[in-house]
Amino acid sequence: MRKFMTLIAATSVALSSAMAAYAQDQNPLPKASDVLVRYGDDIEGWTVYANQTRGDCLIVRQDGPSAVQMGVTPNQEVGYLGVFTKEDIGLQNGKTSDIFVSIDGQLFKGVATSTSGELKGGYSGGYILTDDPKFKRAVAKRYKMTVFPETKGAFVVDLKGTYKAMAMGRKCLTQ
Incomplete structure (x- = not known):
């Protein structure tokens, strides 16, 4: 436990600068009213979408009861990682809480803003804002991410194909 708390302390600022750079509210x-159009073919389970309403792009992967979504904020200065599950993880809508993700033993901390009850398909979860290149590299190059929200559940997200999907998402943003 002491080792875990030391890791938490060492990584506590890893994702916090993004939150300061982008208004918390x-x-x-994407909103339900946004027009999303597939961009290219799916890549190893990932779908790239061009958001024609906002003029940005995002990548999405659904795997069993969990889903992950990555994109950029409307001003394209900060990236986000949304993690969602159909499992009950005890989130309250609109509440913020610390969230820890472990990628190959490397621990990252962020603030997750929960979204529950407003997502299609019975998903709940939250998103992490980040401009940390180490975090982006870990997500792109590794294959499994364990999400530990400060709730009653933890879940694993499959990151297979993320590197290629992120590259296609960047290409989508330039068009």
């Missing part, structure tokens, strides 16, 4: 996730 602005949700980066």
